[in-house]
Amino acid sequence: MKLTILGSAGNIPIPRPFCNCEICKKARKQGEPYKRCLSSLFIDDIKTLIDCPEDIAESLTRRNVKDVDNLFITHWHPDHCFGLRLIVQAHYDFALDKPNKQINVYIPKRVYKILEEKYFVIKHFLEEKKMGRLVLIEHGDKIKFNDITIEVAGYNGKNSTHYAYLIKEKGKKVLYAPCDTIDLKQTFTDLDLLINEQGYFSPEIKWEISFGSLIKRLNKWKPEKTILTHISENEIRRFGWEHFEKMQKKYPDLNIEFAYDGMVINI
Numbered sequence: 001m002k003l004t005i006l007g008s009a010g011n012i013p014i015p016r017p018f019c020n021c022e023i024c025k026k027a028r029k030q031g032e033p034y035k036r037c038l039s040s041l042f043i044d045d046i047k048t049l050i051d052c053p054e055d056i057a058e059s060l061t062r063r064n065v066k067d068v069d070n071l072f073i074t075h076w077h078p079d080h081c082f083g084l085r086l087i088v089q090a091h092y093d094f095a096l097d098k099p100n101k102q103i104n105v106y107i108p109k110r111v112y113k114i115l116e117e118k119y120f121v122i123k124h125f126l127e128e129k130k131m132g133r134l135v136l137i138e139h140g141d142k143i144k145f146n147d148i149t150i151e152v153a154g155y156n157g158k159n160s161t162h163y164a165y166l167i168k169e170k171g172k173k174v175l176y177a178p179c180d181t182i183d184l185k186q187t188f189t190d191l192d193l194l195i196n197e198q199g200y201f202s203p204e205i206k207w208e209i210s211f212g213s214l215i216k217r218l219n220k221w222k223p224e225k226t227i228l229t230h231i232s233e234n235e236i237r238r239f240g241w242e243h244f245e246k247m248q249k250k251y252p253d254l255n256i257e258f259a260y261d262g263m264v265i266n267i
């Protein structure tokens with residue numbers, strides 16, 4: 001299967017608006033790979049998108065994505081789903097007030113409940129105007145598209161607020177867990193690829209997974225390869241990109257790479 005990292009930034013894009021730090025200046029001036037949109041993943045073979053952050057339209061245009069059939073949401077945070085309007089309205093005929101095509105929008109039940117409160121227009125888009133076809137899913141569900149199966153993996157089982165997706169094809173297994181993985185309680189072994197959020201170097205950030213804890217996770221799960229995404233501008237500014245590279249080299253057995261926008265993975 002072919003996977004494309006559409007966006008690899010943490011909760012703020014790089015350049016960060018208004019910021020004049022060297023990281024943001026460089027991203028503004030030189031573009032990719034320094035410039036990063038918010039995190040999302042595209043599964044090319046089945047035109048499936050995981051997450052739609054606020055800048056999803058820009059990510060899709062930059063990668064020349066011609067169409068999307070399915071969208072999966074990991075959790076309610078704006079940097080993972082507040083671009084939903086642009087995805088579902090892309091095929092909407094505003095003159096006739098009807099959709100020309102409905103994208104399948106897969107949302108875990110509990111996440112949808114939260115979104116009804118935090119992003120209340122979702123009901124208008126999906127239930128009243130039927131701009132997309134809402135499919136409520138649950139931990140453990142397996143959704144099949146041709147040879148590819150996507151398994152819904154709640155961070156903490158059935159009542160999770162955050163979800164990862166396990167993408168399987170012909171014996172290959174990829175887990176996409178882009179955010180807040182400090183709460184990820186399940187263990188995933190036999191992964192060919194883990195796409196996880198970066199671990200945080202800043203010791204005072206207790207609400208995110210630390211780089212040390214992430215390394216422990218990798219040593220336990222032993223994925224064949226790990227790509228770290230959801231990269232924080234703040235962390236690059238504070239530690240320098242050299243530190244990221246140093247950490248990658250420090251653990252050669254773990255086969256770690258840092259994501260960038262437009263990174264293509266064939267697996």
Ligand SMILES: [Zn+2]
Pocket residue numbers: 016019020021022023024025233237
């Ligand atoms: Zn900056």
Ligand SMILES: [Zn+2]
Pocket residue numbers: 010011077079080178179180230
């Ligand atoms: Zn996030």
